Amino acid sequence: MKKIVISTGGGDAPGLNAVIYAVVKSAYRRGWEIYGSKSGYKGLLDPEELIRLTPEKIEDIMPLGGTILGSTNKGNPFAMPVENLAGEVQIRDLSDRVMQNFKRMGFFCHIAVGGDGSLEIAHRFAVEKDMPVIGVPKTIDNDLQATQRTFGFDTAVSTATEALDKLHSTAKSHDRVMVVEVMGRDSGWIALNSGISGGADAILIPEIPFDIEKVCDKLNDNDLHEKHYGIVVVAEGAKAKGMNEALHKEKNEAGRQEVLLGGIGEWVAKQIKGCTGKDTRSLVLGHLQRGGSPTTFDRLLALRFGGAAVRMAEQENFDHMVALSTPDMVPVPLAEAIKARKKVPVDSDKLMTAREIGICFGD
Numbered sequence: 001m002k003k004i005v006i007s008t009g010g011g012d013a014p015g016l017n018a019v020i021y022a023v024v025k026s027a028y029r030r031g032w033e034i035y036g037s038k039s040g041y042k043g044l045l046d047p048e049e050l051i052r053l054t055p056e057k058i059e060d061i062m063p064l065g066g067t068i069l070g071s072t073n074k075g076n077p078f079a080m081p082v083e084n085l086a087g088e089v090q091i092r093d094l095s096d097r098v099m100q101n102f103k104r105m106g107f108f109c110h111i112a113v114g115g116d117g118s119l120e121i122a123h124r125f126a127v128e129k130d131m132p133v134i135g136v137p138k139t140i141d142n143d144l145q146a147t148q149r150t151f152g153f154d155t156a157v158s159t160a161t162e163a164l165d166k167l168h169s170t171a172k173s174h175d176r177v178m179v180v181e182v183m184g185r186d187s188g189w190i191a192l193n194s195g196i197s198g199g200a201d202a203i204l205i206p207e208i209p210f211d212i213e214k215v216c217d218k219l220n221d222n223d224l225h226e227k228h229y230g231i232v233v234v235a236e237g238a239k240a241k242g243m244n245e246a247l248h249k250e251k252n253e254a255g256r257q258e259v260l261l262g263g264i265g266e267w268v269a270k271q272i273k274g275c276t277g278k279d280t281r282s283l284v285l286g287h288l289q290r291g292g293s294p295t296t297f298d299r300l301l302a303l304r305f306g307g308a309a310v311r312m313a314e315q316e317n318f319d320h321m322v323a324l325s326t327p328d329m330v331p332v333p334l335a336e337a338i339k340a341r342k343k344v345p346v347d348s349d350k351l352m353t354a355r356e357i358g359i360c361f362g363d
């Protein structure tokens with residue numbers, strides 16, 4: 001009997017459980033045995049942390065947020081922080097231990113569901129350790145160039161849009177400017193899509209360095225049209241003209257995700273208060289965007305990713321990632337998939353529409 005193992009790594013995203021659901025159902029129908037590795041590679045480092053997944057076990061997980069397997073962005077087996085007897089933390093390469101367990105368990109394929117960092121680790125295992133790996137892209141940021149969409153993004157945008165809808169009434173009641181910081185790392189997709197749909201006055205994204213005075217002009221203009229409040233959406237990676245790097249709170253030692261972005265919303269709010277004199281508040285939507293049940297769109301996309309991953313495993317199309325290339329799911333070499341980040345094209349129809357309906361980008 002063929003055996004496969006699935007893991008979920010990096011930050012969670014709504015739809016992870018739907019991928020697991022589809023993988024388990026499709027693999028089981030082929031007569032395969034399926035195991036889940038807890039918290040990324042934990043189950044492959046210690047087989048006691050492997051869970052046998054059967055259709056009964058996953059029957060009701062499809063609409064659930066998070067991942068039943070758990071996830072971590074501090075779990076790179078090639079550089080694992082391990083505490084020694086003296087209580088000191090040392091970085092060790094445990095990749096051989098992963099391979100020993102992988103072989104001992106008799107797995108013929110590892111389906112690694114993750115963002116750029118986890119896919120890079122999966123690719124290293126394929127190239128350096130000959131592990132048969134298939135990647136499934138996941139991130140709410142939608143910033144992987146190789147796939148038209150990642151699951152989790154639609155849910156995050158819906159959550160952000162709903163928040164903006166709610167902020168309109170309170171902002172209007174108090175004649176206030178509300179500045180909302182959203183996630184997305186170095187890409188402005190969440191800010192752009194939610195900002196347009198949520199009726200923002202200004203959207204600030206990493207792809208367009210902004211001039212705060214332009215944003216203030218836009219908010220002052222609102223008064224000429226009897227609108228005395230404003231909504232500004234700021235992507236966490238947005239930068240004012242002249243800022244060398246995005247604001248960040250702390251170093252995150254995990255793999256490639258080195259800095260924890262954040263703080264630009266508050267900065268923008270202070271500047272707006274200073275230059276317009278308007279009562280201004282800021283809020284950070286943060287991990288709300290990663291939580292909750294996946295939208296229908298994300299659920300379906302995640303199920304399709306899971307089904308396609310099993311088909312690729314059957315065809316032994318290893319060291320590849322499943323990608324959406326509408327209307328199909330196609331294999332893309334992992335090496336290619338991890339190379340480029342997807343940025344918002346500044347001349348896209350979406351941006352033109354936004355400008356035409358009066359949204360300011362601070363440029």
Ligand code: F6P
Pocket residue numbers: 011073115139140141183184185236252260261290
């Ligand atoms: O990549 C997904 C993401 O949610 C980013 O949008 C955000 O910058 C980051 O992860 C937050 O990471 P953490 O969960 O470690 O705070």
